Amino acid sequence: MASQRIGPGRGGGGGGGALHTAFNMLALSWIIISELLLSAHCLKDLKIFVPEAVIMGNAATLSCQYDLEQAALYAVRWYFGQEEFYRYVPREAKPTFVFSVAGINVDLSKSDATSVTLKGVTRELSGSYQCEVSEDAPLFHTEIRSAHMQVIELPKDEPVMQVDKKVIGVNDNFKAVCTVGPSYPPANITWYINGRMVYPTPLQRITQDAFEGSTAYSSLEIYPHSQVLQGFFQAKYQANINLLCEVSILHVFHKSVQQRIGLSNAPPTTISPNLLGLEGSKRYANGDPDNSALTGASQRCCICCGAAGALLLVMATLTVGHL
Template identity: 45%
Template structure:
């Protein structure tokens, strides 16, 4: 066998190893989470993926860098939960794609990650992440207080809008006769915002 043929055979073997051994069946990984969740509500987190002809080895869920849920189909039971910030997982409605959180709390705000690993022989792993903001909405409607109920034209009216406690702080929009009021409005209004 001459040197050129031997080099060509080595090149073909290397290419076959790269194409066959280096390919992955794990494709189209996508995480879907609610952007905002109210304190006390449930949240469905979904990690969709395509394994083509491969099998799932494991899916793991993280809040920031801490693993709180794992699904391994070969294990009995396949579900495993870990204590992270008192996250409560509804195991009966969680599976190889979905995880359901119940009674979500403020400290569950953060970056959620799903990590999918395909089974042998490749054990290829991919990860996607998305942010969730847990909101604590006010329990009461905003209250408006004015310094006087009647005033002559051209006089100043001082008004205060107070909102109940919330996290994050609420956005308050003033309106006059149904139209939003801004600092630049021609009615010569001045707005002063105070956070309490």
């Protein structure tokens, strides 16, 4: 009798073939998707540009540069801290959206997909700004960058310098003070002599006090034989130096004030004893060594008294002779 194959055995073999086919289809799909992902254009090279410092009351333009590689843009969002204040969505009928954030005033005429302009910035707008860019379907790839902006309030007054001497000698102490009105942030003060920055040393003392909302103050004290002055005193034809204090706030504000200070190489002067009346007083044992004028007045008084006595003696003699 001829043998026959059992049906279920053939069916089991068919099930194994279907599983193998499904696995192959899954692998092929994964390869296709991977190829699509690798070849797809996507967002890259996102960079943010925010002014490091801007003067209070001025406009500030913040920009976001990116490369979509021909992919479609979905949205650009701007944040101050954690609060969104501007959004650009190109697929919308009105692509620009402004959200209410305290102190922020967006200039829509100067804002688009890559930049946003703020009008009349105030001190309260100092802080961190973020730009978030998202590409459209199917990936919706999103990147975000942040940067800090400082709003500066300038001092209302010009800097002022005061010096305790207009001429200094090689053995003199010297002090100068430079001040400038309140600013935000407080101003920094730097000292220069003939264009060279003065650094603090034991013989060149620099102090500075600067607090928010108060006058910035800096003093320069120079002692004899300080390094910064030695070369000037040794120079044969150096008659004076130029002292300058520079007031700066970040890179947007620079003001300076300067003075000419004379240099004297003459030795310390001594006062002649004769000018003090000491020479004249030595001629008199009982004279006043501390006041030659007073001694001279006493001499004149004695001379006058002697002349008056002689006149009286002559008149008395004439009177007796007449009698």
